[in-house]
Amino acid sequence: MAASEADMLLIAQIREGDMRAWQVLIERYEGRLLAFVDSRLHDRATSEDVVQETFIGFLTSLPNFDDRRDLEAYLFSIAAHKLTDQLRRQGRRPIDQFGSDDHGRPLEEVAGPARAASSIARSSERRDAEERLLTEALGQIIQDWQAKGDFARLRCLELLIVKGWANKDVAAHLGLTEQAVASYKFQTISRLKEMARRAGMSLGGLD
Amino acid sequence: MADPAPPVIDDETLRAYLAESLSGAEMARVERALRGSASLRQRLEDVRQDRPESAIHTLGAIWRRARLSCPAREDLGSYLIEALDPDHHDYITFHVEVVECPFCRANLDDLRGQFAADAPTSQTRQRRYFQSSRHLLSGDDD
Numbered sequence: 001m002a003a004s005e006a007d008m009l010l011i012a013q014i015r016e017g018d019m020r021a022w023q024v025l026i027e028r029y030e031g032r033l034l035a036f037v038d039s040r041l042h043d044r045a046t047s048e049d050v051v052q053e054t055f056i057g058f059l060t061s062l063p064n065f066d067d068r069r070d071l072e073a074y075l076f077s078i079a080a081h082k083l084t085d086q087l088r089r090q091g092r093r094p095i096d097q098f099g100s101d102d103h104g105r106p107l108e109e110v111a112g113p114a115r116a117a118s119s120i121a122r123s124s125e126r127r128d129a130e131e132r133l134l135t136e137a138l139g140q141i142i143q144d145w146q147a148k149g150d151f152a153r154l155r156c157l158e159l160l161i162v163k164g165w166a167n168k169d170v171a172a173h174l175g176l177t178e179q180a181v182a183s184y185k186f187q188t189i190s191r192l193k194e195m196a197r198r199a200g201m202s203l204g205g206l207d
Numbered sequence: 208m209a210d211p212a213p214p215v216i217d218d219e220t221l222r223a224y225l226a227e228s229l230s231g232a233e234m235a236r237v238e239r240a241l242r243g244s245a246s247l248r249q250r251l252e253d254v255r256q257d258r259p260e261s262a263i264h265t266l267g268a269i270w271r272r273a274r275l276s277c278p279a280r281e282d283l284g285s286y287l288i289e290a291l292d293p294d295h296h297d298y299i300t301f302h303v304e305v306v307e308c309p310f311c312r313a314n315l316d317d318l319r320g321q322f323a324a325d326a327p328t329s330q331t332r333q334r335r336y337f338q339s340s341r342h343l344l345s346g347d348d349d
Contacts, residue, residue, distance in 0.1 A: 017345040019337075026336045031320060031329065036313035040227065040234075048332060055336050059343035073274055076310050080227035093238075135273045138266060142275050151298040158276055158306055161267045164220070169211030173305075192266075 007071040015062065026055060029072065033079050040083055050086050054079040130201065137195040141188060152176075156184045216240050216247065219268045221254045228271055230307035274310065276302060283314050287322065 013021035033054055038047035057078045058065075065074065087093035145154045152174070159170045160181070167185070171178045196202065214220070216237055223229050224237045241248055270276070278286070278299050285291050286299045303311050320329075 015345065019341060019344060022341065022344055023333070023337050026333050030333055030336060031317035032310075032313045034332070035316035035320070036309060039309065039313060039316070040231065048335075052336050052339050055340045056343065059340050070274070072310075076313075077226065083227055084225070131269060134266065134269050135275070138270060139273065139275050146276075149294055151294050154276060154298065155301055158270075158302070162270050162306055164214035164217070164267060165211050173211070
């Protein structure tokens with residue numbers, strides 16, 4: 001998902017200190033954020049506190065926010081980190097407590113030395129370029145399937161790639177032959193590689 | 208039909224765990240595995256620190272992060288009032304119930320709540336969020 005023009009305008013107004021725009025953003029997004037947080041916490045009052053922290057976190061990180069980024073996805077990512085903090089405080093995430101002083105927050109929200117260290121640790125330009133390419137190429141392929149109403153293929157690849165199911169499980173769930181699943185997978189990977197090749201990149205690791 | 212065997216907990220799963228983008232059941236499964244495995248906890252730390260050996264981006268991670276197949280919110284609204292064509296409707300059911308996308312689930316829950324509108328309660332919440340954050344707006348001199 002890419003940033004919508006309406007959201008980009010809203011962000012520009014908020015950057016200028018427009019309170020009405022900030023109110024609109026809150027009205028637009030608080031319901032879905034609350035539903036997301038409460039689906040984990042099952043405690044309405046605490047969930048509202050986490051959403052409040054999310055909005056404060058958003059304004060704190062606004063100077064570093066990339067306007068081209070999808071706003072909803074960004075708000076969900078902040079909410080996820082605030083939620084993790086809350087689960088830690090409640091002792092419900094004991095394993096996830098060591099090592100990090102920035103709690104893995106979105107890069108924009110981490111100030112000072114922690115950010116610099118993260119930036120350095122963040123991998124090479126090549127990795128970023130590959131990721132951009134893959135996001136664009138895979139996004140294009142998925143849009144094509146959606147436009148053609150080819151939901152069978154979309155379901156198949158979503159189970160293989162996002163859920164990590166084995167071919168035989170995908171075949172059984174969707175009522176396809178394993179050969180059909182393997183064929184969908186092969187065609188998709190081939191198309192991705194071809195798109196990468198045209199962009200002057202090699203994606204050998206996709207086999 | 209029985210559910211398939213749970214997939215191996217790889218770096219991509221751990222990254223999704225850290226981002227709270229797994230379903231509730233998957234989050235619990237990863238948590239249990241972490242409690243029982245020191246090596247998996249080390250992998251989690253590597254993923255968190257984004258160390259090069261764990262920084263290989265996978266298609267699954269990219270798909271999840273960019274939410275490449277998530278329906279638009281307008282489509283989720285049409286889904287709730289059954290205004291989509293049947294194939295599209297069935298796909299959204301699949302995306303929400305089988306893929307268990309937590310963000311689309313949240314959107315649907317929110318939209319259902321809006322249809323059942325409890326306006327005074329949501330306005331009270333919204334006022335509270337606004338009042339607690341307005342001092343951070345750059346142009347607010349109050």
